[in-house]
Amino acid sequence: MDQTVVICDNKTVDPASQSDLLEAAGADIEILDEKTEAAVTEAVDGAHALIVDAATPVTAASLTGTDTLRVVGRAGIGVDNVDVDAAAAAGVTVVNVPDYCLDEVSTHALSLLLACVRGVPRYDREIAAGTWDWKTGRPLHRMAGRTLGLVGFGRIARRFASKLRDFRVDVVAADPNVPATTMHDYGVERVGFDDLLARSHFVSVHVPLYEATRGLFSTAAFERMREDAVLVNTSRGPVVDEDALVAALDAGELAKAGLDVRATEPPGPEDPLAGRDDVVCTPHVGWYSEESRADLSRSVASDVAAVLQGDDPANPVDPETPWV
Incomplete structure:
Protein backbone atom coordinates (compact mmCIF):
# COMPACT_ATOMS: atom_id res chain seq x y z
CA MET A 1 0.00 0.00 0.00
CA CYS A 101 27.69 19.01 9.37
CA LEU A 102 30.14 18.63 12.24
CA ASP A 103 33.06 19.81 10.15
CA GLU A 104 31.12 22.68 8.58
CA VAL A 105 29.75 24.18 11.81
CA SER A 106 32.98 23.78 13.76
CA THR A 107 34.90 25.40 10.90
CA HIS A 108 32.34 28.20 10.70
CA ALA A 109 32.62 28.86 14.44
CA LEU A 110 36.39 29.10 14.01
CA SER A 111 35.93 31.39 11.01
CA LEU A 112 33.69 33.77 12.95
CA LEU A 113 36.11 33.77 15.85
CA LEU A 114 39.10 34.55 13.64
CA ALA A 115 37.16 37.24 11.77
CA CYS A 116 36.43 38.94 15.09
CA VAL A 117 39.90 38.46 16.55
CA ARG A 118 41.66 39.81 13.45
CA GLY A 119 39.09 42.48 12.55
CA VAL A 120 38.73 41.13 9.02
CA PRO A 121 35.24 42.47 8.15
CA ARG A 122 36.07 45.98 9.34
CA TYR A 123 39.32 46.11 7.36
CA ASP A 124 37.43 44.89 4.29
CA ARG A 125 34.79 47.63 4.65
CA GLU A 126 37.45 50.29 5.22
CA ILE A 127 39.35 49.26 2.09
CA ALA A 128 36.13 49.26 0.06
CA ALA A 129 35.55 52.81 1.29
CA GLY A 130 39.03 53.87 0.14
CA THR A 131 40.94 53.65 3.44
CA TRP A 132 44.18 51.67 3.68
CA ASP A 133 45.25 51.97 7.31
CA TRP A 134 46.20 49.21 9.74
CA LYS A 135 45.21 51.42 12.66
CA THR A 136 41.47 51.36 11.84
CA GLY A 137 41.13 47.93 13.41
CA ARG A 138 42.95 48.65 16.66
CA PRO A 139 43.27 47.14 19.18
CA LEU A 140 43.90 43.56 18.09
CA HIS A 141 45.46 40.91 20.35
CA ARG A 142 47.07 37.54 19.68
CA MET A 143 45.08 34.44 20.51
CA ALA A 144 47.93 32.36 21.93
CA GLY A 145 47.93 32.17 25.71
CA ARG A 146 44.29 33.19 26.06
CA THR A 147 41.30 31.12 27.19
CA LEU A 148 38.45 29.89 25.01
CA GLY A 149 35.26 28.66 26.63
CA LEU A 150 32.91 26.17 25.00
CA VAL A 151 29.34 26.34 26.26
CA GLY A 152 28.15 22.83 25.52
CA PHE A 153 30.47 19.97 24.63
CA GLY A 154 28.64 17.85 22.10
CA ARG A 155 29.86 16.60 18.73
CA ILE A 156 30.40 20.02 17.14
CA ALA A 157 32.16 21.50 20.17
CA ARG A 158 34.46 18.49 20.32
CA ARG A 159 35.38 18.92 16.65
CA PHE A 160 35.97 22.63 17.32
CA ALA A 161 38.22 21.80 20.29
CA SER A 162 40.29 19.51 18.07
CA LYS A 163 40.77 22.32 15.53
CA LEU A 164 42.01 24.69 18.24
CA ARG A 165 45.01 22.61 19.25
CA ASP A 166 47.50 24.50 17.09
CA PHE A 167 46.29 27.91 18.25
CA ARG A 168 47.86 27.46 21.71
CA VAL A 169 44.77 28.59 23.59
CA ASP A 170 43.58 27.12 26.88
CA VAL A 171 40.20 25.50 26.30
CA VAL A 172 37.56 25.11 29.01
CA ALA A 173 34.01 23.82 28.65
CA ALA A 174 30.75 23.89 30.59
CA ASP A 175 28.28 21.08 30.00
CA PRO A 176 26.38 19.31 32.81
CA ASN A 177 25.80 16.28 30.59
CA VAL A 178 29.45 15.54 29.76
CA PRO A 179 31.92 14.16 32.34
CA ALA A 180 35.33 15.71 32.96
CA THR A 181 37.04 12.54 31.68
CA THR A 182 35.52 12.99 28.23
CA MET A 183 36.63 16.62 28.11
CA HIS A 184 40.10 15.64 29.29
CA ASP A 185 40.43 13.36 26.25
CA TYR A 186 40.21 16.51 24.10
CA GLY A 187 42.59 18.53 26.25
CA VAL A 188 39.69 20.54 27.69
CA GLU A 189 39.11 21.51 31.33
CA ARG A 190 35.59 21.07 32.70
CA VAL A 191 34.31 24.17 34.52
CA GLY A 192 31.01 25.67 35.62
CA PHE A 193 29.17 28.17 33.44
CA ASP A 194 29.92 31.17 35.69
CA ASP A 195 33.59 30.26 35.89
CA LEU A 196 33.74 29.91 32.11
CA LEU A 197 32.23 33.38 31.62
CA ALA A 198 34.65 34.98 34.05
CA ARG A 199 37.78 33.34 32.61
CA SER A 200 37.21 33.21 28.87
CA HIS A 201 38.53 35.69 26.35
CA PHE A 202 36.53 33.85 23.69
CA VAL A 203 33.19 32.12 24.24
CA SER A 204 31.67 29.79 21.64
CA VAL A 205 28.09 28.56 22.09
CA HIS A 206 27.20 24.95 21.21
CA VAL A 207 24.04 24.13 23.16
CA PRO A 208 20.63 23.00 21.92
CA LEU A 209 17.62 25.24 22.39
CA TYR A 210 15.22 24.25 25.15
CA GLU A 211 13.83 26.07 28.17
CA ALA A 212 17.03 25.85 30.20
CA THR A 213 19.11 27.46 27.43
CA ARG A 214 16.65 30.02 26.05
CA GLY A 215 18.08 33.44 26.94
CA LEU A 216 21.09 31.80 28.60
CA PHE A 217 23.22 34.74 27.53
CA SER A 218 21.32 37.42 29.41
CA THR A 219 22.24 40.75 30.94
CA ALA A 220 23.51 38.89 34.00
CA ALA A 221 25.67 36.60 31.84
CA PHE A 222 27.21 39.51 29.94
CA GLU A 223 27.97 41.27 33.21
CA ARG A 224 29.99 38.21 34.30
CA MET A 225 32.01 38.14 31.07
CA ARG A 226 35.29 39.91 30.44
CA GLU A 227 35.06 43.32 28.77
CA ASP A 228 37.49 42.15 26.09
CA ALA A 229 35.58 38.93 25.40
CA VAL A 230 34.38 37.74 21.99
CA LEU A 231 31.11 35.80 21.79
CA VAL A 232 30.49 33.35 18.92
CA ASN A 233 27.11 31.67 18.44
CA THR A 234 26.54 28.93 15.85
CA SER A 235 23.90 27.01 17.83
CA ARG A 236 20.46 28.66 18.09
CA GLY A 237 19.64 32.37 18.07
CA PRO A 238 17.29 32.47 21.07
CA VAL A 239 20.09 31.20 23.33
CA VAL A 240 21.30 34.82 23.25
CA ASP A 241 19.12 37.69 24.48
CA GLU A 242 19.83 40.08 21.62
CA ASP A 243 18.63 43.20 23.48
CA ALA A 244 21.07 42.34 26.27
CA LEU A 245 23.82 41.71 23.70
CA VAL A 246 23.31 45.10 22.05
CA ALA A 247 23.35 46.80 25.46
CA ALA A 248 26.55 44.98 26.48
CA LEU A 249 28.30 45.93 23.24
CA ASP A 250 27.15 49.56 23.51
CA ALA A 251 28.33 49.76 27.12
CA GLY A 252 31.74 48.23 26.33
CA GLU A 253 30.96 45.21 28.51
CA LEU A 254 31.77 42.91 25.59
CA ALA A 255 34.28 43.42 22.78
CA LYS A 256 32.78 41.65 19.77
CA ALA A 257 30.28 39.04 18.64
CA GLY A 258 30.21 36.60 15.72
CA LEU A 259 26.69 35.36 15.00
CA ASP A 260 25.53 32.75 12.51
CA VAL A 261 22.11 32.35 14.15
CA ARG A 262 19.59 34.95 15.25
CA ALA A 263 16.55 35.10 17.50
CA THR A 264 14.43 35.90 14.43
CA GLU A 265 15.57 34.65 11.05
CA PRO A 266 15.88 36.68 8.98
CA PRO A 267 16.10 39.67 11.34
CA GLY A 268 14.02 42.75 10.58
CA PRO A 269 15.13 45.81 8.57
CA GLU A 270 15.92 47.76 11.75
CA ASP A 271 18.28 45.09 13.07
CA PRO A 272 20.44 46.78 15.75
CA LEU A 273 23.22 44.22 15.25
CA ALA A 274 23.65 44.80 11.52
CA GLY A 275 26.48 46.92 10.15
CA ARG A 276 28.38 47.24 13.41
CA ASP A 277 32.17 47.13 13.48
CA ASP A 278 32.01 44.92 16.57
CA VAL A 279 29.63 42.30 15.13
CA VAL A 280 30.10 39.77 12.33
CA CYS A 281 26.89 38.14 11.05
CA THR A 282 26.25 35.30 8.61
CA PRO A 283 22.81 33.96 7.54
CA HIS A 284 22.58 30.63 9.43
CA VAL A 285 25.00 29.10 6.96
CA GLY A 286 27.31 27.24 9.34
CA TRP A 287 25.76 23.89 8.38
CA TYR A 288 26.28 24.40 4.67
CA SER A 289 28.52 22.73 2.13
Whole structure:
Protein backbone atom coordinates (compact mmCIF):
# COMPACT_ATOMS: atom_id res chain seq x y z
CA MET A 1 0.00 0.00 0.00
CA ASP A 2 1.33 3.42 -0.94
CA GLN A 3 2.26 5.76 1.87
CA THR A 4 2.46 9.54 1.66
CA VAL A 5 5.55 11.50 2.64
CA VAL A 6 5.17 15.27 2.97
CA ILE A 7 8.45 17.18 2.47
CA CYS A 8 8.81 20.74 3.74
CA ASP A 9 12.56 21.29 3.47
CA ASN A 10 14.39 23.83 1.30
CA LYS A 11 17.83 22.27 1.94
CA THR A 12 17.18 19.24 -0.22
CA VAL A 13 20.00 18.98 -2.74
CA ASP A 14 19.46 15.51 -4.13
CA PRO A 15 15.73 14.95 -4.70
CA ALA A 16 16.41 12.03 -7.02
CA SER A 17 18.18 9.98 -4.37
CA GLN A 18 15.59 11.01 -1.77
CA SER A 19 12.82 9.91 -4.12
CA ASP A 20 14.53 6.59 -4.80
CA LEU A 21 14.87 5.83 -1.10
CA LEU A 22 11.31 6.84 -0.25
CA GLU A 23 9.66 5.27 -3.29
CA ALA A 24 11.46 2.01 -2.52
CA ALA A 25 9.57 2.09 0.77
CA GLY A 26 6.28 2.43 -1.13
CA ALA A 27 5.95 6.19 -0.61
CA ASP A 28 4.34 8.90 -2.68
CA ILE A 29 5.95 12.33 -2.18
CA GLU A 30 4.10 15.60 -1.68
CA ILE A 31 5.92 18.95 -1.42
CA LEU A 32 4.77 21.56 1.09
CA ASP A 33 6.08 25.09 0.58
CA GLU A 34 4.22 26.91 3.36
CA LYS A 35 5.98 26.71 6.73
CA THR A 36 3.13 27.40 9.14
CA GLU A 37 1.41 25.33 11.80
CA ALA A 38 -1.87 25.47 9.92
CA ALA A 39 -0.29 24.34 6.65
CA VAL A 40 1.59 21.49 8.33
CA THR A 41 -1.52 20.35 10.21
CA GLU A 42 -3.52 20.24 6.99
CA ALA A 43 -0.74 18.53 5.03
CA VAL A 44 -0.14 15.69 7.49
CA ASP A 45 -3.81 14.75 7.68
CA GLY A 46 -3.72 11.36 6.00
CA ALA A 47 0.07 11.40 5.55
CA HIS A 48 2.40 8.76 6.93
CA ALA A 49 5.66 10.72 7.15
CA LEU A 50 6.82 14.31 7.33
CA ILE A 51 10.28 15.69 6.54
CA VAL A 52 10.99 19.24 7.74
CA ASP A 53 13.77 21.78 8.10
CA ALA A 54 14.46 24.10 11.05
CA ALA A 55 11.93 26.71 9.91
CA THR A 56 8.95 24.34 9.87
CA PRO A 57 6.97 24.07 13.14
CA VAL A 58 5.76 20.59 14.08
CA THR A 59 3.47 21.21 17.03
CA ALA A 60 1.25 19.10 19.22
CA ALA A 61 -1.74 20.31 17.22
CA SER A 62 -0.23 18.98 13.99
CA LEU A 63 0.76 15.69 15.59
CA THR A 64 -2.60 15.02 17.20
CA GLY A 65 -4.56 16.09 14.14
CA THR A 66 -3.78 12.88 12.28
CA ASP A 67 -3.99 9.18 13.06
CA THR A 68 -1.82 8.08 10.14
CA LEU A 69 1.49 9.84 10.80
CA ARG A 70 4.26 7.42 11.76
CA VAL A 71 7.49 9.41 11.51
CA VAL A 72 8.81 12.98 11.46
CA GLY A 73 12.21 13.42 9.86
CA ARG A 74 14.07 16.54 10.97
CA ALA A 75 16.48 17.42 8.17
CA GLY A 76 19.17 18.71 10.50
CA ILE A 77 20.54 18.32 14.01
CA GLY A 78 18.35 20.46 16.26
CA VAL A 79 14.80 19.35 17.03
CA ASP A 80 13.61 22.47 18.87
CA ASN A 81 10.98 23.07 16.15
CA VAL A 82 9.46 19.62 16.76
CA ASP A 83 7.35 18.83 19.83
CA VAL A 84 9.11 15.54 20.54
CA ASP A 85 7.10 14.90 23.71
CA ALA A 86 3.83 15.22 21.80
CA ALA A 87 5.24 12.97 19.09
CA ALA A 88 6.17 10.31 21.63
CA ALA A 89 2.70 10.51 23.19
CA ALA A 90 1.15 10.08 19.74
CA GLY A 91 3.39 7.13 18.90
CA VAL A 92 5.21 9.08 16.19
CA THR A 93 8.93 8.40 15.74
CA VAL A 94 11.17 11.45 15.36
CA VAL A 95 14.51 11.12 13.58
CA ASN A 96 17.23 13.67 12.92
CA VAL A 97 20.69 13.81 11.31
CA PRO A 98 23.07 14.41 14.23
CA ASP A 99 26.39 14.13 12.41
CA TYR A 100 26.02 15.59 8.92
CA CYS A 101 27.69 19.01 9.37
CA LEU A 102 30.14 18.63 12.24
CA ASP A 103 33.06 19.81 10.15
CA GLU A 104 31.12 22.68 8.58
CA VAL A 105 29.75 24.18 11.81
CA SER A 106 32.98 23.78 13.76
CA THR A 107 34.90 25.40 10.90
CA HIS A 108 32.34 28.20 10.70
CA ALA A 109 32.62 28.86 14.44
CA LEU A 110 36.39 29.10 14.01
CA SER A 111 35.93 31.39 11.01
CA LEU A 112 33.69 33.77 12.95
CA LEU A 113 36.11 33.77 15.85
CA LEU A 114 39.10 34.55 13.64
CA ALA A 115 37.16 37.24 11.77
CA CYS A 116 36.43 38.94 15.09
CA VAL A 117 39.90 38.46 16.55
CA ARG A 118 41.66 39.81 13.45
CA GLY A 119 39.09 42.48 12.55
CA VAL A 120 38.73 41.13 9.02
CA PRO A 121 35.24 42.47 8.15
CA ARG A 122 36.07 45.98 9.34
CA TYR A 123 39.32 46.11 7.36
CA ASP A 124 37.43 44.89 4.29
CA ARG A 125 34.79 47.63 4.65
CA GLU A 126 37.45 50.29 5.22
CA ILE A 127 39.35 49.26 2.09
CA ALA A 128 36.13 49.26 0.06
CA ALA A 129 35.55 52.81 1.29
CA GLY A 130 39.03 53.87 0.14
CA THR A 131 40.94 53.65 3.44
CA TRP A 132 44.18 51.67 3.68
CA ASP A 133 45.25 51.97 7.31
CA TRP A 134 46.20 49.21 9.74
CA LYS A 135 45.21 51.42 12.66
CA THR A 136 41.47 51.36 11.84
CA GLY A 137 41.13 47.93 13.41
CA ARG A 138 42.95 48.65 16.66
CA PRO A 139 43.27 47.14 19.18
CA LEU A 140 43.90 43.56 18.09
CA HIS A 141 45.46 40.91 20.35
CA ARG A 142 47.07 37.54 19.68
CA MET A 143 45.08 34.44 20.51
CA ALA A 144 47.93 32.36 21.93
CA GLY A 145 47.93 32.17 25.71
CA ARG A 146 44.29 33.19 26.06
CA THR A 147 41.30 31.12 27.19
CA LEU A 148 38.45 29.89 25.01
CA GLY A 149 35.26 28.66 26.63
CA LEU A 150 32.91 26.17 25.00
CA VAL A 151 29.34 26.34 26.26
CA GLY A 152 28.15 22.83 25.52
CA PHE A 153 30.47 19.97 24.63
CA GLY A 154 28.64 17.85 22.10
CA ARG A 155 29.86 16.60 18.73
CA ILE A 156 30.40 20.02 17.14
CA ALA A 157 32.16 21.50 20.17
CA ARG A 158 34.46 18.49 20.32
CA ARG A 159 35.38 18.92 16.65
CA PHE A 160 35.97 22.63 17.32
CA ALA A 161 38.22 21.80 20.29
CA SER A 162 40.29 19.51 18.07
CA LYS A 163 40.77 22.32 15.53
CA LEU A 164 42.01 24.69 18.24
CA ARG A 165 45.01 22.61 19.25
CA ASP A 166 47.50 24.50 17.09
CA PHE A 167 46.29 27.91 18.25
CA ARG A 168 47.86 27.46 21.71
CA VAL A 169 44.77 28.59 23.59
CA ASP A 170 43.58 27.12 26.88
CA VAL A 171 40.20 25.50 26.30
CA VAL A 172 37.56 25.11 29.01
CA ALA A 173 34.01 23.82 28.65
CA ALA A 174 30.75 23.89 30.59
CA ASP A 175 28.28 21.08 30.00
CA PRO A 176 26.38 19.31 32.81
CA ASN A 177 25.80 16.28 30.59
CA VAL A 178 29.45 15.54 29.76
CA PRO A 179 31.92 14.16 32.34
CA ALA A 180 35.33 15.71 32.96
CA THR A 181 37.04 12.54 31.68
CA THR A 182 35.52 12.99 28.23
CA MET A 183 36.63 16.62 28.11
CA HIS A 184 40.10 15.64 29.29
CA ASP A 185 40.43 13.36 26.25
CA TYR A 186 40.21 16.51 24.10
CA GLY A 187 42.59 18.53 26.25
CA VAL A 188 39.69 20.54 27.69
CA GLU A 189 39.11 21.51 31.33
CA ARG A 190 35.59 21.07 32.70
CA VAL A 191 34.31 24.17 34.52
CA GLY A 192 31.01 25.67 35.62
CA PHE A 193 29.17 28.17 33.44
CA ASP A 194 29.92 31.17 35.69
CA ASP A 195 33.59 30.26 35.89
CA LEU A 196 33.74 29.91 32.11
CA LEU A 197 32.23 33.38 31.62
CA ALA A 198 34.65 34.98 34.05
CA ARG A 199 37.78 33.34 32.61
CA SER A 200 37.21 33.21 28.87
CA HIS A 201 38.53 35.69 26.35
CA PHE A 202 36.53 33.85 23.69
CA VAL A 203 33.19 32.12 24.24
CA SER A 204 31.67 29.79 21.64
CA VAL A 205 28.09 28.56 22.09
CA HIS A 206 27.20 24.95 21.21
CA VAL A 207 24.04 24.13 23.16
CA PRO A 208 20.63 23.00 21.92
CA LEU A 209 17.62 25.24 22.39
CA TYR A 210 15.22 24.25 25.15
CA GLU A 211 13.83 26.07 28.17
CA ALA A 212 17.03 25.85 30.20
CA THR A 213 19.11 27.46 27.43
CA ARG A 214 16.65 30.02 26.05
CA GLY A 215 18.08 33.44 26.94
CA LEU A 216 21.09 31.80 28.60
CA PHE A 217 23.22 34.74 27.53
CA SER A 218 21.32 37.42 29.41
CA THR A 219 22.24 40.75 30.94
CA ALA A 220 23.51 38.89 34.00
CA ALA A 221 25.67 36.60 31.84
CA PHE A 222 27.21 39.51 29.94
CA GLU A 223 27.97 41.27 33.21
CA ARG A 224 29.99 38.21 34.30
CA MET A 225 32.01 38.14 31.07
CA ARG A 226 35.29 39.91 30.44
CA GLU A 227 35.06 43.32 28.77
CA ASP A 228 37.49 42.15 26.09
CA ALA A 229 35.58 38.93 25.40
CA VAL A 230 34.38 37.74 21.99
CA LEU A 231 31.11 35.80 21.79
CA VAL A 232 30.49 33.35 18.92
CA ASN A 233 27.11 31.67 18.44
CA THR A 234 26.54 28.93 15.85
CA SER A 235 23.90 27.01 17.83
CA ARG A 236 20.46 28.66 18.09
CA GLY A 237 19.64 32.37 18.07
CA PRO A 238 17.29 32.47 21.07
CA VAL A 239 20.09 31.20 23.33
CA VAL A 240 21.30 34.82 23.25
CA ASP A 241 19.12 37.69 24.48
CA GLU A 242 19.83 40.08 21.62
CA ASP A 243 18.63 43.20 23.48
CA ALA A 244 21.07 42.34 26.27
CA LEU A 245 23.82 41.71 23.70
CA VAL A 246 23.31 45.10 22.05
CA ALA A 247 23.35 46.80 25.46
CA ALA A 248 26.55 44.98 26.48
CA LEU A 249 28.30 45.93 23.24
CA ASP A 250 27.15 49.56 23.51
CA ALA A 251 28.33 49.76 27.12
CA GLY A 252 31.74 48.23 26.33
CA GLU A 253 30.96 45.21 28.51
CA LEU A 254 31.77 42.91 25.59
CA ALA A 255 34.28 43.42 22.78
CA LYS A 256 32.78 41.65 19.77
CA ALA A 257 30.28 39.04 18.64
CA GLY A 258 30.21 36.60 15.72
CA LEU A 259 26.69 35.36 15.00
CA ASP A 260 25.53 32.75 12.51
CA VAL A 261 22.11 32.35 14.15
CA ARG A 262 19.59 34.95 15.25
CA ALA A 263 16.55 35.10 17.50
CA THR A 264 14.43 35.90 14.43
CA GLU A 265 15.57 34.65 11.05
CA PRO A 266 15.88 36.68 8.98
CA PRO A 267 16.10 39.67 11.34
CA GLY A 268 14.02 42.75 10.58
CA PRO A 269 15.13 45.81 8.57
CA GLU A 270 15.92 47.76 11.75
CA ASP A 271 18.28 45.09 13.07
CA PRO A 272 20.44 46.78 15.75
CA LEU A 273 23.22 44.22 15.25
CA ALA A 274 23.65 44.80 11.52
CA GLY A 275 26.48 46.92 10.15
CA ARG A 276 28.38 47.24 13.41
CA ASP A 277 32.17 47.13 13.48
CA ASP A 278 32.01 44.92 16.57
CA VAL A 279 29.63 42.30 15.13
CA VAL A 280 30.10 39.77 12.33
CA CYS A 281 26.89 38.14 11.05
CA THR A 282 26.25 35.30 8.61
CA PRO A 283 22.81 33.96 7.54
CA HIS A 284 22.58 30.63 9.43
CA VAL A 285 25.00 29.10 6.96
CA GLY A 286 27.31 27.24 9.34
CA TRP A 287 25.76 23.89 8.38
CA TYR A 288 26.28 24.40 4.67
CA SER A 289 28.52 22.73 2.13
CA GLU A 290 27.43 20.90 -0.99
CA GLU A 291 28.64 17.70 0.65
CA SER A 292 26.69 18.29 3.87
CA ARG A 293 23.51 19.00 1.90
CA ALA A 294 23.86 15.71 0.05
CA ASP A 295 24.56 13.80 3.28
CA LEU A 296 21.56 15.42 4.95
CA SER A 297 19.21 14.70 2.07
CA ARG A 298 20.04 11.02 1.91
CA SER A 299 20.28 10.38 5.66
CA VAL A 300 16.89 11.76 6.64
CA ALA A 301 15.19 10.00 3.72
CA SER A 302 16.87 6.72 4.64
CA ASP A 303 15.65 6.88 8.25
CA VAL A 304 12.11 7.86 7.24
CA ALA A 305 12.04 5.00 4.75
CA ALA A 306 13.24 2.59 7.45
CA VAL A 307 10.36 3.51 9.75
CA LEU A 308 7.82 3.20 6.93
CA GLN A 309 9.15 -0.29 6.21
CA GLY A 310 8.93 -1.32 9.87
CA ASP A 311 12.67 -1.18 10.50
CA ASP A 312 14.62 0.65 13.21
CA PRO A 313 15.99 4.04 12.13
CA ALA A 314 19.66 4.87 12.62
CA ASN A 315 19.01 8.19 14.37
CA PRO A 316 15.87 8.17 16.51
CA VAL A 317 15.40 11.14 18.84
CA ASP A 318 14.84 10.22 22.48
CA PRO A 319 12.82 12.98 24.22
CA GLU A 320 14.44 12.01 27.51
CA THR A 321 17.99 12.53 26.28
CA PRO A 322 19.37 16.01 25.50
CA TRP A 323 20.51 16.09 21.88
CA VAL A 324 24.02 17.38 21.19
